[in-house]
Amino acid sequence: MTSTETRTMSLTLRIWRQRDRTKKGKMVTYHVTDVSPDMSFLEMLDVLNEKLILDGDDPVAFDHDCREGICGSCGLMINGIAHGPEQTTVCQLHMRSFSDGDVLDIEPWRAGGFPVVKDLAVDRSAFDRIISAGGFISAPTGTAPEAHSTPVPKKNSDAAFDAATCIGCGACVAACPNGSAMLFTAAKVSHLGLMPQGQPERDSRVLKMVAQQDAEDFGGCSNIGECSAVCPKGISMETISRLNHDLLGALRAGGVPTS
Amino acid sequence: MTTQPAQRRAPKTGRFDNSVVKKTVMAVSGIIMILYLLAHMVGNLKAFSGPESFNSYSGWIRTIGEPALPAQTALWIIRLVLLAAVVLHFWAAISLWRQARRARPVPYVTKKRVQQSFASRTVRWGGLILALFIIWHILDLTLGAVNPVGHDSTPYDRLVASFSNIPITLFYVVSMVLLGLHLRHGIFAATQTLGQTNKRRERAVNGLAYLVAGVITVGFLLVPLSVAFGLID
Numbered sequence: 001m002t003s004t005e006t007r008t009m010s011l012t013l014r015i016w017r018q019r020d021r022t023k024k025g026k027m028v029t030y031h032v033t034d035v036s037p038d039m040s041f042l043e044m045l046d047v048l049n050e051k052l053i054l055d056g057d058d059p060v061a062f063d064h065d066c067r068e069g070i071c072g073s074c075g076l077m078i079n080g081i082a083h084g085p086e087q088t089t090v091c092q093l094h095m096r097s098f099s100d101g102d103v104l105d106i107e108p109w110r111a112g113g114f115p116v117v118k119d120l121a122v123d124r125s126a127f128d129r130i131i132s133a134g135g136f137i138s139a140p141t142g143t144a145p146e147a148h149s150t151p152v153p154k155k156n157s158d159a160a161f162d163a164a165t166c167i168g169c170g171a172c173v174a175a176c177p178n179g180s181a182m183l184f185t186a187a188k189v190s191h192l193g194l195m196p197q198g199q200p201e202r203d204s205r206v207l208k209m210v211a212q213q214d215a216e217d218f219g220g221c222s223n224i225g226e227c228s229a230v231c232p233k234g235i236s237m238e239t240i241s242r243l244n245h246d247l248l249g250a251l252r253a254g255g256v257p258t259s
Numbered sequence: 260m261t262t263q264p265a266q267r268r269a270p271k272t273g274r275f276d277n278s279v280v281k282k283t284v285m286a287v288s289g290i291i292m293i294l295y296l297l298a299h300m301v302g303n304l305k306a307f308s309g310p311e312s313f314n315s316y317s318g319w320i321r322t323i324g325e326p327a328l329p330a331q332t333a334l335w336i337i338r339l340v341l342l343a344a345v346v347l348h349f350w351a352a353i354s355l356w357r358q359a360r361r362a363r364p365v366p367y368v369t370k371k372r373v374q375q376s377f378a379s380r381t382v383r384w385g386g387l388i389l390a391l392f393i394i395w396h397i398l399d400l401t402l403g404a405v406n407p408v409g410h411d412s413t414p415y416d417r418l419v420a421s422f423s424n425i426p427i428t429l430f431y432v433v434s435m436v437l438l439g440l441h442l443r444h445g446i447f448a449a450t451q452t453l454g455q456t457n458k459r460r461e462r463a464v465n466g467l468a469y470l471v472a473g474v475i476t477v478g479f480l481l482v483p484l485s486v487a488f489g490l491i492d
Contacts, residue, residue, distance in 0.1 A: 014368075016368070027368055077367060077369070077370075079369055079371065080367060080369040080370040080371035081371050081373060105368055105369040107367055107368060107369070110363055110365050110366070110367055111362055111363060112361050112362045112363065112364050113362065129268075133270075175373065177359070177375070177380075178355070178358070178359035178362060178363075179359060179362025179363040180278075180359070180362065182278075208270070210277060210278070210279055211270035211271070211276075211277060212268075212270050213278075214270065214271070214276065214277060214278050214358070215268040215269060215270040215271065216268055217268075217361055217362055218362050219278075219355070219358050219359035219361075219362035219363070220278030220279075220281060220282060220355040220358050220359065221278070221279075221282065222355070222359075222379070222382070222448065223379070223444075223447060223448035223451045223452070224375045224376075224379045224380075225374055225375065225379075226372070226373055226374060226375055229373040229374040230373055236458060237451070237456070238456065238457045238458050238461075240451065241450075241451050241454050241455065241456040241457060242454065242457075243279070243454075244279055244282070244283075244451065244452050244453065244454040245453075245454025245455070246454070247277075247279045247280075247454075248279075248283060248453070248454060249454075251274070251280070256274070257270070257273075257274060257276070257277040257280070
């Protein structure tokens with residue numbers, strides 16, 4: 001048995017520091033010691049920030065909330081991979097995925113639609129605007145209905161649920177060589193479009209949401225698949241095919257891509 | 260930390276401003292070009308049946324529908340459809356390329372590839388090189404302007420003259436390999452863009468992409484390599 005003392009790690013971090021939206025940022029090097037392999041990546045950053053605060057320096061700003069992998073607040077590029085080397089969120093990424101002496105480059109999501117607010121925190125309200133363009137149903141739902149009153153094929157409910165696991169973290173945009181938000185948009189279009197409650201707005205939803213994703217300075221999808229490979233929820237590229245199918249169907253039905 | 264929410268940006272309302280519509284233009288024009296490539300490849304393979312067969316096939320393309328139609332009618336219809344496909348394919352590609360550049364104004368200091376294929380990564384630059392190849396190819400074998408035996412020759416003579424030259428053959432081989440890579444990603448992407456892929460079909464679609472890309476690449480390489488190695492002269 002090795003004691004916990006001998007298993008702690010020392011790391012060199014190169015972190016993107018940027019005062020605000022308008023200032024230019026740069027990579028700054030920090031050293032952290034006594035990192036336990038059982039810490040999450042965010043806890044390791046907390047240790048760094050405590051040290052920075054005690055030294056009278058400005059702590060590194062990063063977004064986080066639930067730290068359970070379900071809220072979608074956290075998200076960092078670690079050595080060039082969104083959410084780091086494991087396919088999960090950075091709050092659920094543990095330091096045992098790294099080795100003593102590693103040098104880690106930590107950057108914010110970089111996208112025209114995600115301006116940097118400070119350091120590693122980016123403004124993801126573009127996602128909210130894509131949702132408000134069409135990611136909802138207008139049917140009054142009231143209380144939960146009797147489950148058998150509207151039968152949904154198992155295949156559809158499973159696919160809708162898989163799409164609905166999207167937490168809107170933005171890793172798909174961060175990883176995409178085109179800076180496209182198509183996986184996010186497709187997940188939202190899929191999860192509503194596969195359910196009976198989502199049918200009335202199915203055509204207008206896809207037209208408005210795609211138009212908004214384009215307007216928010218996100219890129220177009222070139223079917224490379226980097227998004228799905230880093231998605232903490234493993235949302236499939238199949239959802240993008242479904243979005244394309246729905247959009248072309250809506251245009252054939254005479255829809256106009258407006259908002 | 261408080262953030263000031265950015266203003267909601269008004270979406271553009273034109274049908275052709277929509278990125279998925281641009282991708283559809285790319286997919287459909289690509290499919291038209293693939294169908295042409297298959298027909299072109301079959302025509303090329305006539306070189307194995309000898310000069311008469313190859314030259315008479317070339318003559319037949321120029322006389323389809325005669326005497327009901329004037330000479331070269333079908334040929335010019337094919338050429339105009341192809342030209343439109345190339346222009347639209349190029350427009351969609353440039354437009355999406357520019358959108359992608361706007362979408363990442365500040366590059367990453369470190370960025371790793373997780374799963375992207377070589378074919379998908381090279382699709383844009385490969386496409387540009389292929390566009391240059393097509394221009395040279397028309398000047399060489401259709402017009403004969405840059406061909407060693409010139410324009411006053413039979414198609415078969417131009418074919419043999421070009422591919423007896425090692426640098427020209429190498430350029431052709433490199434272009435055909437790029438074409439194969441372009442098609443491998445393009446066929447998958449077109450199927451996805453037209454909304455026809457899903458998890459169940461993924462293997463089949465990728466298999467089809469490899470098959471068509473492989474057949475076209477090998478089919479187009481057979482004739483020039485046969486000339487280069489002296490099997491056809």
